[in-house]
Structures are given as structure tokens and as C-alpha cells.
Amino acid sequence: MSNPLLDELDNSGIVKTVEIALPTLARFYPLGEVLDSKADATAMRIQPLSILEESAFTDPMMLLSGRGVSRMVKRVAPMVTEPEKLSDIDVQAILIACRIISRGPDIEVDQSCPSCEKESKLKIDLEDFMMKFTPFTDEESDQFTIVLPEVGQTVRLKPISYKDATEIVMMSVSSEMGMKKYAGIKDDEIFDTAFIQDYKEQFEKMVDNNVTALASSIYYVQTRSEKKIFNREHIKEWLVALPTDEVKEINQRLKIIGKFIQERTKMKFTCPSCKKSNDVHINLDPQMLFTQAVEQEVEKKSTAGSNTTKNRKSNPERILQK
Numbered sequence: 001m002s003n004p005l006l007d008e009l010d011n012s013g014i015v016k017t018v019e020i021a022l023p024t025l026a027r028f029y030p031l032g033e034v035l036d037s038k039a040d041a042t043a044m045r046i047q048p049l050s051i052l053e054e055s056a057f058t059d060p061m062m063l064l065s066g067r068g069v070s071r072m073v074k075r076v077a078p079m080v081t082e083p084e085k086l087s088d089i090d091v092q093a094i095l096i097a098c099r100i101i102s103r104g105p106d107i108e109v110d111q112s113c114p115s116c117e118k119e120s121k122l123k124i125d126l127e128d129f130m131m132k133f134t135p136f137t138d139e140e141s142d143q144f145t146i147v148l149p150e151v152g153q154t155v156r157l158k159p160i161s162y163k164d165a166t167e168i169v170m171m172s173v174s175s176e177m178g179m180k181k182y183a184g185i186k187d188d189e190i191f192d193t194a195f196i197q198d199y200k201e202q203f204e205k206m207v208d209n210n211v212t213a214l215a216s217s218i219y220y221v222q223t224r225s226e227k228k229i230f231n232r233e234h235i236k237e238w239l240v241a242l243p244t245d246e247v248k249e250i251n252q253r254l255k256i257i258g259k260f261i262q263e264r265t266k267m268k269f270t271c272p273s274c275k276k277s278n279d280v281h282i283n284l285d286p287q288m289l290f291t292q293a294v295e296q297e298v299e300k301k302s303t304a305g306s307n308t309t310k311n312r313k314s315n316p317e318r319i320l321q322k
């Protein structure tokens with residue numbers, strides 16, 4: 001049943017929305033999954049984030065589990081049906097577009113200088129930044145397909161999903177902590193059976209994490225008889241059995257892909273301390289995008305009357321990422 005209150009809001013035109021193209025162009029989502037089957041990845045409508053929804057990002061548990069982001073994406077991009085499977089780069093594009101129409105394009109991030117390591121504030125115009133989030137070109141998209149020279153199977157790679165990216169970070173932190181306790185071990189303790197058992201378990205967990213991380217960059221593997229395998233567990237078993245050279249091929253290709261994805265988050269940063277210019281990569285998480293906006297608004301109000309803090313008002317209808 002439709003809600004007449006919402007219908008009136010939607011038709012009034014006072015709630016600004018914006019259209020963007022998803023960087024992946026939905027090339028890595030099966031039709032009707034992740035996005036609604038009627039969705040147009042070249043023109044996704046993004047709605048602003050209500051002030052009442054922002055609490056999802058100040059809650060650390062919601063943020064850590066990635067649930068805050070899933071919830072928000074579903075809210076502001078209604079054509080996304082399974083936000084947790086959305087590629088990380090598409091999530092970033094959606095969040096940035098949403099921030100622009102909800103709170104304006106200006107943001108300041110803490111940036112440490114690659115030359116002198118001093119930290120300072122970097123001002124970013126998100127509308128300019130967003131221009132770099134261009135859809136993958138056909139040439140780039142082709143890089144995701146790789147025919148393994150020896151076994152003849154075809155691997156279709158994919159940009160990592162938001163959920164996998166979050167889980168991999170948590171996995172590597174816990175595995176690092178698990179392995180750290182062995183650093184200061186004494187010689188006679190190495191022969192202790194409980195120690196050996198424990199170490200084995202930690203080690204296996206670490207190996208399994210590596211396989212999981214690699215599998216999360218694989219969309220499907222196609223057999224020589226052209227059957228596409230999407231099953232993550234099957235892919236993991238297959239990866240463990242795959243000859244080293246083939247694994248190396250996949251890793252090399254992932255490096256190339258990682259490079260052109262990272263290229264989209266690159267910015268020139270001139271350090272105010274040492275005056276040196278460096279390329280830096282900007283990773284805007286939802287906390288940076290939305291909680292900072294609230295702080296800035298409070299600041300603006302407290303300096304009311306001074307013209308120097310006047311912000312550029314921006315209401316783009318479509319952001320064309322060329």
C-alpha cells in the first residue's frame with residue numbers, strides 16, 4: 001500500500017536526488033541479483049540520507065559489521081536489492097553521491113604526507129572527486145577475464161564486494177594477533193604438544209584466510225566445456241588444487257586491476273609543511289563522509305554572521321563521470 005505522505009514528498013520535488021553511473025556498470029552481478037532487474041547501472045538514482053538515519057554510522061558495532069553501510073545503501077539507492085554483494089567501488093560512488101546531495105560537496109580529511117609524514121588537513125571537492133569514478137572501459141573490463149594457459153579454464157575476476165573487503169580486514173587483524181604470540185617463544189616451548197597443536201591451527205587459519213581473500217576476487221570460473229561455476233566453496237577447493245603458475249597468473253592480473261581501480265581514488269596532495277607534492281589515495285568511509293558533516297554544521301552555526309564560512313550550495317541533478 002502506498003503512503004500518501006511519502007507520495008506527496010516524492011512528487012513535491014523538494015527532496016533532491018542525483019543520477020550516477022556505477023563504476024562496475026553491473027558487469028559483475030548476475031541479472032536480477034544485487035540490483036533490481038529493471039535497474040539501469042548507467043543511471044542510478046541516489047536519494048539523500050535523512051538526518052535520522054545517520055545514527056547508523058555513529059554506532060561502532062553497526063559500522064564494524066558493515067551492516068550500517070548495507071542499510072544505508074538500501075535506503076539511498078532503492079534499485080540495489082542486495083547491498084552486501086555490491087562492489088566496494090560502487091558502494092563508494094553511491095556514498096559520495098549521497099553525501100553531495102545530503103550535505104554538500106566540501107569535505108576535509110586527515111592526510112599524512114608521504115615525504116615528511118606530518119599530518120594535515122586535505123580539502124576535497126567531492127564533485128570533482130566523483131568525476132574520477134568513471135565506469136570501467138571495455139578495455140578495463142576485458143582485464144577481468146583470464147584464460148589459464150595450462151588448464152584451459154577461464155576465470156572471470158571481479159572487484160571485491162564491500163562485505164568481503166570488510167571481512168578480509170577483520171580476518172587479517174585477528175590472524176596477525178594470533179601469530180604475534182609466537183614471536184617471543186622460547187626454544188624448549190616449541191616441543192610442547194599443546195603449543196604445536198595451537199600453532200598448526202593458527203597457521204591453517206592463516207592459509208585459509210589467503211584462499212578466502214583470493215576467492216573473493218573471483219566472479220566465476222568457467223570449465224573447458226563452458227559451465228560457469230559461481231559456488232564460493234567449489235572455487236576455494238579448486239584454488240587450493242591449482243598449480244602455482246596458474247595462481248601466479250591470477251595474482252598478476254589482480255595487481256593490474258587493483259591499479260586501475262586505485263587510480264580512481266588518486267589525488268594530488270601538496271604538504272603545507274614540506275611543500276612537496278605527492279599522489280595519495282583517498283578512501284572515504286561513511287563515518288568520514290557523514291559524521292564530519294554534522295560537526296561542520298555545528299561549527300558553521302557558531303560562526304554565523306561571518307561571510308568567510310559561506311559554503312557553495314550545490315544541487316546537481318546528474319553527475320556525469322567522464
Ligand SMILES: [Zn+2]
Binds near residue numbers: 113116117272276
Ligand atoms: Zn610533508
